[in-house]
Amino acid sequence: MGAAEKTCPACGAEAVVDGVCGRCGYAQGEAHRCPHCKAVARIEGKGPGVWVCAVCGGPRMPGGLGGSAAVKALAEERAAHAEATKKRLGAWAWGVFAVVATLAVALAWPAALVGKILALAIAIGPALLAVRAGGAVAKSAKEADEAHERALLAAAQALAAAKEGGITAAELGARLEMPEERADALLTQLAVHDRTRIDVGDDAEVRYSVAPEIRVGELLDEEEAASEDVGEKKAVR
């Protein structure tokens, strides 16, 4: 790589590695194109294994890791996030309505039994709807989490495939900015579904590699089965 490719066009620092400036974060090159807003833009870390586009705020993988499988999962994640936000608004509105209805009923508590039953229904109805809307928010949030996990799995698989001799959980953790245990869980899940192969080297290090014939794209269909299996595993514990 020449000096020109290392020099950041934004801040002038000679700190560009893999298209990203180490000083100001300016990104260049197709690998840093956002799948949502299509801008070549840097990402912002939002926690272990979580990044968002600096331009549109959509979920991203660093350097476009995971290819089309990750892009599909990230699009699903973004849609689920939007759905959760929309439903959160609905839950909040029903919550406010429930409080108002309860206050109104408390102030004008009727003497007749039929009136009491009616008043209770008016007070309880919005509260039940608020609870139900809250459940819908949680469901969408869970869908977003699951989609993000699929994107991370695709990224982990791509990294395992790119590294000759396979990748260790510590190496993956460093690349995906997450604790080694979390990286280990991702690699284990890939291995369980034959997306990676496990080798223990002479140094007793566990490495995960990807056979050349396994393509990332064709593995997305297995995700449904994968998440079910994880559920069963949890239930057994």
Ligand SMILES: [Zn+2]
């Ligand atoms: Zn810079």
Ligand SMILES: [Zn+2]
């Ligand atoms: Zn974007």
